[in-house]
Amino acid sequence: MAMTTAWLVLAVGDARQHGGNDGYDDNPSEHYSWDSTVPNSGQIAAGDVIAVWNKQELIGVSVIEDIETGQAxxxxxxxxxxxxxxxxxxxxxxxxxxxxxxxxxxDEPVQRIEPVTTYRSLHAAQWKDGRGTLTGRQLRALCDSPNSQLSMRPARWEKLRAALEEASGPGWPAPGETGHGAWRPVRGGHRIVRTRTRNGQQDFRTQLLSEQGQNCALSGPAPAAVLDAAHLYGYAEAEEHFEHGGLLLRSDLHRLFDRGQIGIRPDTGLIDVDASLHGYPLYEQLHGRAPHARLRPEHRSWLAAHWHEHRS
Ligand SMILES: [Zn+2]
Incomplete structure (x- = not known):
């Protein structure tokens, strides 16, 4: 019987956020995003098993129903x-x-803008939570190359499932038994929405609040309840060691920022509000203003990448 490929994919907090135009991978039980700069990016396919981990432990396992592709x-x-x-x-x-x-x-790495293919797996239907079953060390050992440092590592699902069953009993996704195509449709249909806070996300926000106070980086003072920790990273290569890749943004501005309707012009350093928002005084008044936060060079690089992705 043919072995099923499983992909151990790293969902470690900040560096994996913001993977493309569809917004955050804030829900590992439903989707996972990557792009063509990641080794093995083109190998992963519908019908494969996806196992999401965070270096400490397994987060969960599912079978990939579909993979959406795009350009960015x-x-x-x-x-x-x-x-x-x-x-x-x-x-x-x-x-x-x-x-x-x-x-x-x-002082600064060389930055260049390149076209990439974006991928997003859809895997909500067969998701099974894996917290408390296998540690990061056990997962590494189960991969085809135990010493791999890649963010997408191949493994044999049969081997992984045997370890999971030993740790916590049966009931793990069985791609062979279900058959590809038999899963509930996700796109366009009813989606099961689960809310699960990404590991590290809360720490990241707490850190930003302590550094930046109760201030939206664009619009200024705002209560903590409406401030999001916005990741600027996803536009760049997912490297974990980039610091200063986040800003606190008011949640409405965060959403508009993700859609590219608000950005920072790299040439002037000033807030640019897209014409589609002119007519909304709340947003129009920000146009041409300096951001409230004093931006670090790292922020400027990330914001320039955001600008290039959405506006040029
Ligand atoms: Zn060098």
Whole structure:
């Protein structure tokens, strides 16, 4: 009998957020986004098993019903000396970045905008929560290459399922028994909406609130209840070591920002409100204003990538 491929995919908080035009991967039980810059990006297919983890443990498992594809532009970053994308931010030293490959020290990585294919798996129907079953260490050992550092790692589902059954009994998704195509339709049909807070998301917001106070980065003072931790990352290569990739945004502005209707012009550094929102005084008054927050160079890079994706 043919083995079923399972993909262990990393949902680790911030760096995996904002994967394209469809907004956040805030619900790992329903969808997962990636793009063509990720190794194995084109290998994953409907009918495969998806196992989402967060480095500490398994979050859950499902069978991929469908994969949506699209096109986007993405900012990619590289070392100015060797052009590779393997560098780390130094928290207390300047220059702020050090290349792990060639040792170069630099203030800013080289940024370039490239077209990418975006992918989004839909897998709500057979989702089964996996918290408390397998640890990160056990999951790593179950992959085809236990030492892999990739964000999408192949494994054999039969092997993974045997470990899950041993840990917590039967009832894990069985792609072979159900058959591809037999799942409930997700697109256009009724969707089961579950709310599950991403690991790390709450910490990220708490951190931003302590750094930035009860202030929307664009519009200024606002009560914490309406402030979202907005991730700026997804427009760039998903590297976990990017810091300062988040801003507090008022929830309505956050939504409009995600749609590209509000952005920061890279040439002026000022808020730009799309013409579609002119006529709404609440938003129109922000047009041409300086953002409330003092933006760091990292924020500016991310915001420029956002601008290029949506407006140019
Ligand atoms: Zn280098």
């Amino acid at each position: 532009e993405k900012a990619r970053y590289s070392c100015p000396q060797c052009s590779r994308a393997d560098f780390k931010r130094r928290t207390r030293l300047t220059p702020a970045w050090r290349c792990s490959q060639c040792g170069a020290l630099f």
